[in-house]
Amino acid sequence: QVQVVESGGGLVQAGGSLNLSCTVSGSTSAAHKTMGWFRQIPGRERRGVSCMHGDGVRTIYADSVKGRFRISRDMIKNTLYLQMSSLHTEDTGMYYCAFLYIGNRFRCESSSDYKYWGQGTQVTVSS
Numbered sequence: 001q002v003q004v005v006e007s008g009g010g011l012v013q014a015g016g017s018l019n020l021s022c023t024v025s026g027s028t029s030a031a032h033k034t035m036g037w038f039r040q041i042p043g044r045e046r047r048g049v050s051c052m053h054g055d056g057v058r059t060i061y062a063d064s065v066k067g068r069f070r071i072s073r074d075m076i077k078n079t080l081y082l083q084m085s086s087l088h089t090e091d092t093g094m095y096y097c098a099f100l101y102i103g104n105r106f107r108c109e110s111s112s113d114y115k116y117w118g119q120g121t122q123v124t125v126s127s
Contacts, residue, residue, distance in 0.1 A: 002026035009121030020082040022097030030078035034101035039093040051108035060108040
């Protein structure tokens with residue numbers, strides 16, 4: 001059984017920083033598996049924020065976070081990270097970690113492309 005657990009969310013003022021972590025455990029190793037971060041706000045669909053290919057090199061960022069967010073991973077610890085800086089109020093939302101890509105080509109758009117999800121961690125950016 002695969003478990004995906006996020007941590008690191010919280011309340012921060014605009015312009016501040018937060019670091020999210022996502023650890024995968026269970027029967028499937030996270031090493032060399034494509035993973036990503038998605039954000040969801042009430043009444044809206046889950047949207048990709050940043051994803052990292054299983055090769056640990058290729059990354060995708062949503063236009064709104066380019067230059068402010070950085071995705072990284074530790075293959076040994078089965079952990080994915082999202083460093084968020086210069087946060088905007090529009091970055092507010094529930095952040096979900098996605099694990100095990102099942103789509104055709106590498107992208108960071110659709111939640112249907114991933115098999116496993118964490119419970120989410122709330123990020124709130126105040127003005």
